[in-house]
Amino acid sequence: MKLPLSLLAICILLLINFIACTDEPSSIGVDLLEGDFVIVATFDTQDDSVYQSSSDFKEVISLGFASRILIGKRGDVHASTLMRFIFAITDTLRQDFLDGNIHVNESIIDLDPIYTYNDTLETYDFTVHEITNDWTSAGFTSDSLPSLTYEPIDLSSNKNFTDSLYSFNLDNDLVLSWIKFSIESSQGSNKGIYYKPTESSGKVVGFQALTLTSTTAARLNIVIEKTGSWIDTINGFIFEDVSVTESDNSSLPEEVVGIQSSVTFQSRLFFDVSEADSDVVVNNAELILTSDSLNTVTGSPFNSNLTVFRMTDSTSNAFDESFNVTLSKVGNLYIGDITSFVNFWLNTRDNHGLLIRSQSYTEGLELFAFKGSSSPLLSERPRLKIVFTRLQD
Numbered sequence: 001m002k003l004p005l006s007l008l009a010i011c012i013l014l015l016i017n018f019i020a021c022t023d024e025p026s027s028i029g030v031d032l033l034e035g036d037f038v039i040v041a042t043f044d045t046q047d048d049s050v051y052q053s054s055s056d057f058k059e060v061i062s063l064g065f066a067s068r069i070l071i072g073k074r075g076d077v078h079a080s081t082l083m084r085f086i087f088a089i090t091d092t093l094r095q096d097f098l099d100g101n102i103h104v105n106e107s108i109i110d111l112d113p114i115y116t117y118n119d120t121l122e123t124y125d126f127t128v129h130e131i132t133n134d135w136t137s138a139g140f141t142s143d144s145l146p147s148l149t150y151e152p153i154d155l156s157s158n159k160n161f162t163d164s165l166y167s168f169n170l171d172n173d174l175v176l177s178w179i180k181f182s183i184e185s186s187q188g189s190n191k192g193i194y195y196k197p198t199e200s201s202g203k204v205v206g207f208q209a210l211t212l213t214s215t216t217a218a219r220l221n222i223v224i225e226k227t228g229s230w231i232d233t234i235n236g237f238i239f240e241d242v243s244v245t246e247s248d249n250s251s252l253p254e255e256v257v258g259i260q261s262s263v264t265f266q267s268r269l270f271f272d273v274s275e276a277d278s279d280v281v282v283n284n285a286e287l288i289l290t291s292d293s294l295n296t297v298t299g300s301p302f303n304s305n306l307t308v309f310r311m312t313d314s315t316s317n318a319f320d321e322s323f324n325v326t327l328s329k330v331g332n333l334y335i336g337d338i339t340s341f342v343n344f345w346l347n348t349r350d351n352h353g354l355l356i357r358s359q360s361y362t363e364g365l366e367l368f369a370f371k372g373s374s375s376p377l378l379s380e381r382p383r384l385k386i387v388f389t390r391l392q393d
Contacts, residue, residue, distance in 0.1 A: 039389070040283070040387065040388070041387075041388060041390070042388075043385070043388065044383070045385070050275075052271045052373045052384075053270045054257045056267045057317060061141060062140055063141075066262070067208070068207065068364070070243040071126050071207070071243075072197045072203050073198075073201040073204065076251065077246070079244070080195055080243070081242070081243045081244070082137070084190065084193075085220050085236035086236065086239040087178065088237070089179060089234075097176075098180060098183060101227065103172075103224065104176045105224065107169060107172050108168070108170070108220070108222075109220050110166075110167045110218070110221065111165070111166040111207040112166075112217075113165075113206070113207055114206055115364060116206070116300055117204040117205075117364060118299055119203055123203075125198040126198060127195075129154065129193060130153075130191070135148065137240045140244065142245065145244050156171075177189075178190040210239075219235065222234050256292050256369050256372055257269075257369070258367055258369050259306060259370075261360055261364045262362060262364060263365070264357065264361055266361075268314060268353055268356075269354045269382055270314070272351075273342065273346065279390060280390040281389045282339055282343045282386055283389055285385070285387075286337060286385045286386075287325075287337075288335050289333065289356075290332060290333060290370055290371040290381075291329070291332050292370055294369075295367070303359050306356055306357065306359060307324050307358070308355070309357075310323070310354065310355075311355050314352040325341070327356070
């Protein structure tokens with residue numbers, strides 16, 4: 001039985017429409033889309049030579065709103081933390097504290113570990129010091145660290161570090177002075193404590209920081225005694241904390257670009273697409289980066305995604321924060337759809353390149369390394385793969 005001619009024509013049209021509407025046209029789909037008026041073509045920096053450049057740079061940021069505090073040392077990465085507690089003292093105890101009738105018998109700080117960078121079996125230790133100058137977590141960065149002043153004496157003792165809890169005793173006299181200050185400011189000051197990793201430390205540990213939803217941030221448990229009367233326990237509540245991380249990122253080879261959280265290293269990437277016709281329509285533009293696993297260092301747990309922004313001024317590293325694209329890890333590659341960015345470049349002729357950073361750029365210390373534009377292997381360099389449509393001449 002033969003199909004009616006009209007039905008056969010409808011079937012052919014449906015087949016062509018199905019093939020042509022796929023996200024990225026195959027070689028068959030491209031051929032079908034080509035006609036007297038429209039040409040669909042591909043552009044790939046692995047096959048078509050265009051100028052590209054890549055580099056990394058350091059941007060100093062505050063970690064005051066991060067969900068982790070970081071303390072430790074690994075290689076050239078150094079992480080320290082500032083912390084301050086407050087106290088809620090009942091009216092019945094206030095005068096006794098001021099009159100010296102209540103003593104602090106023991107002060108213990110508990111920290112909940114939630115992250116390790118990098119080898120959990122490495123040695124680990126830190127010292128704790130009384131801070132002597134004012135600070136605030138909102139704007140404190142590694143640039144602020146040279147101005148930080150603190151007493152050289154280590155006020156911590158009896159450290160007990162396990163997989164689920166890090167605890168240590170804090171100097172009782174210091175805690176008592178904080179309590180008296182919370183009652184009457186003329187009794188002293190409370191500028192908090194500074195956690196400083198020892199030189200022997202080989203890892204960085206992340207602990208739950210103070211956030212709006214955190215229930216396991218640092219805790220200060222205090223045993224107090226009124227002589228000849230009673231012994232009780234009160235608590236100090238975390239009021240402020242901020243980590244400071246430093247790294248010079250000098251260990252990476254010249255042809256490798258690094259992106260590191262918290263420090264923070266970000267990267268610039270530029271493709272020269274100025275020779276492209278202005279009347280083309282970009283159907284799909286894919287950015288592909290090749291990971292350098294040898295120089296990549298991650299902690300546990302961590303987020304493997306990168307984030308791409310459109311730069312608006314490459315000299316000042318300014319970028320459009322209103323929209324970004326995720327680069328997901330697929331095997332040894334980072335892949336993401338940057339169609340909107342490429343269309344913008346072609347429509348406006350305003351191309352300052354891309355800014356790439358860790359998706360969790362204020363959390364952890366992950367160092368993501370990828371092959372840069374000067375990599376000796378063309379196949380490993382950053383790759384821009386475009387499918388576009390243009391009118392036939």
